[in-house]
Amino acid sequence: MTVAPPPRAATGVLPIQTLTRVECDEQLSALLWRAGSGWRMISSAVLGGGIGERSWVLNAQVSHGYSRTDPDAHLASLAHEAGTRGPGVGLMTA
Numbered sequence: 001m002t003v004a005p006p007p008r009a010a011t012g013v014l015p016i017q018t019l020t021r022v023e024c025d026e027q028l029s030a031l032l033w034r035a036g037s038g039w040r041m042i043s044s045a046v047l048g049g050g051i052g053e054r055s056w057v058l059n060a061q062v063s064h065g066y067s068r069t070d071p072d073a074h075l076a077s078l079a080h081e082a083g084t085r086g087p088g089v090g091l092m093t094a
Contacts (some may be wrong), residue, residue, distance in 0.1 A: 017080055023063065024034050030060040034057055046074040047090030056088035 006092075019030040034056050041054040048054055058079050068074050075090030 017082070018094060019060075019078075021078070021081075024033070026063050028061040030058060030078065030082075031081075032059075032084070033057045034084070037086065041089055043089045045089045045091045047072045047079075048088050052087065054088050055086040056080065056084045057091070058084070058088060059091045062092050063092055066092070066094060 015034060017032040017034070019032055019080070021028055021030070035054065037048050037053070037055055039054060040052065041057070043049050043054070043057075047058075056079065058075060060078050062077060071092060072090070075092065079088055079090060
């Protein structure tokens with residue numbers, strides 16, 4: 001996975017990183033927001049759903065025929081490869 005450095009952000013604005021990876025010969029993108037520790041989030045996402053402290057949010061593009069049966073583990077792996085630490089929220093979009 002290729003990780004671009006985060007852009008500089010104004011105070012109070014979360015920096016967003018654009019990530020790219022290749023899966024099944026398809027180039028896919030993702031966005032990663034690093035909130036840092038101490039943030040409570042509410043989510044219905046497959047990874048990090050519920051209410052609780054979360055440090056990051058990952059929105060990963062998947063292929064239109066996505067057929068994996070472990071999306072939570074897949075998202076956790078993508079987040080780890082991007083260098084996240086602590087609990088976070090992982091979403092998928094085709």
